[in-house]
Amino acid sequence: MIETGAVARKRTFWQELRPQALATNSVLLAAVVFLILFMIWTYYLPGGLNAFQIKDLLNLAQALAFASFGATLVLIVGGFDLSVAGLISLVNVLVATQMPSSAGLAFSFAVLLVALGLVVGLINGCLVSFLRLESIATTLATFIILSGLALVLLAAPGGTVPPSFYEPVTGIIGGTIPVALVVLVLLVIIWLVIKRTRFGVNLFAIGADEDAATMNGVRTRAVKVWAFGVAGAMYALAGLSLSAATSTGNPNAGTPFLLTTFAAVALGGTSFAGGKGSAIGSIIGALVLAIIPKVLFVLGIASFSTGLFQGLVMIAAVLLGVATAKLGRKEES
């Protein structure tokens, strides 16, 4: 429960790793799951681990990490944002069809797309908080509109992403540090900062009890609008990351994210009921989902079980979430 800031009991490192402590710290639990999977993967990996394999893994996980970071913000304030898949498709298609090929212009264009994501998110936020529309219904509509736009812009997979954009983004610095690793570390830092700002504190307050937050002077509507806005910017970043990883456009590119985003979030222990969660957990959740197929592959497990296994890990994570909540309550009382 460290993410709520309510329980600030100090534990030593080893105490944190005791089963009971693990059960109450879902982020740490997700991290332990990832570490176990990572160790199995590297143990059986033919030829052993090298920086390029880590780069490949992180490049695969990065788009999902951005997407689930965004979704986490909305879930914490008690909303549900399906526009993630539509925005990723649209950004991917825009990159593949419109991005200028010179490096400077390409990155300016990328910034423009993040701004577009922000605007779409703010619109979602306004519809949800000012018109008091149901967030699932509203963002489902946005998802459909954005996917339709993507199909209008690019009827079938195609287009190209300029190498001046995808090469630096998916590359490896000095042959040792993958760019994607730097990005993930930055994301973690961004979350730690957000959490400590008034905006971050208010996110949790609204998600836990909106009326109480209002009575305490939190401008709930504005905070919610911005939660959706920042989430939109994150989805645009996910679209950019996906475009770099696949170096092509696909009007349906975002569709798989409709499921995997929330799977990653659930794995990271963020509550779908609002008020509790951590973007770091979601990032680790994204890493877990990216590494599962690789682990199953090196173990020689029949591949049709990938989905089954991902599902089982998810159910286990959700059950753990439930158990965590109950245990947490017991501990506090």
Place this chain on the structure above:
Amino acid sequence: MKKLLFTALLVVIPVALLVGCGGQGAANNGGGDNGEGKKKIFIALSYSGNLWQDEAANLAMAIAKTPPYDKEVIVEKQIAGTDVQAQISQYQSMIAAGADAIVSFPVSPTGLNQTIKQGCEQGVKFFMYDATVTEPCAWNVSYITAGTADEPNKPYFGANTAQWLADELGGKGKIFMNRGVAGNSVDQTHYDTAKAVFDKYPDIEIVAEYYGMWDASTSQKETAKALAANPEVDGVWSELGESGVLKAFLAANRPLVPITGENANSFRLALADPKMQEQGLTGVSSGSPPMQAGYAVKLAMKVLKEGDESVPKNVEVPLPWVTAEDVKICEGDKFENGCNTFPEGKVPDDFVTEVFQEDLLPESSLNAALKGEPTPGATIQPLPEPLEMPADRLSVTRGAEG
């Protein structure tokens, strides 16, 4: 305390499972690199649970296990899922595992290029069946641009079936178009080449156009809606899902019309059924043959044995073409007397019949397509010279820069 125990179990069980599997996996891996100098081939599917995909993969597996290949290669099948990143990850794992060849149904024509290129640089041979990729180092084995065996110079499934329908309708009438999956490059090629034909006939009016998702039940639902909205319809151009189109006509009690579609077994049976013909059904069964996957394995083996130059990079598979009079029921499970359809009840309605091909895949059998087991007694037969795709069709499969 109970809850604590429960939680602990939740943690322990998956870990135990993993460790258990780890032991097994180690054994498998050990068996894989058994030092007998066997080549390693991976069959890389995108998704499963669709008869076409399963039959294709089964045929690929069956061929790889047919003597003498069974002594020469280790073959493993993997299913990635429908998203590009999953298949990128799949290819990466196969390359890292020391694949000699990857025979695959690619989920994207362009999204896998970076990964394929990396693999090629490490000496992996990529063979794509049915769907194609634009990366030039990969081999494409596909019917997508092909003409029929009799008329190889008339390309494209879409154009051929549209021309047949236009001729059947005497160049005028109201038609439906049942497309595949929106935003898919194969669907786009079929549609564009068909539309180009229909556009030449000012009296042919496309009154409804919808996406049947290459699925019989979706096609039936969408066709039923189109029928309700259009009291008059003279013909249907359809991609995979044609059996659903026919069912929608029957369910709505509407007179049957000419229908062009792909290779569902029940559709072929209907075409040859005198009762259906009396109600007005004519049509042609064409489109994607699952045997391509088995053929791709044979070509991959040829390259592994005889070198890159032995197989052209762009191989065409002839377009199947079966009208009512061409329907021939198979008596047994093997290819005999040019048979191309199975009797009712022997296979599922939507079984895709094109699992045989006399010249390219004589090793096939029904069991090979249904279960992935080699045909008893069959041995790999020599291949005729592969049909190379004409240069003017490359823009479709290899893109602008191809």
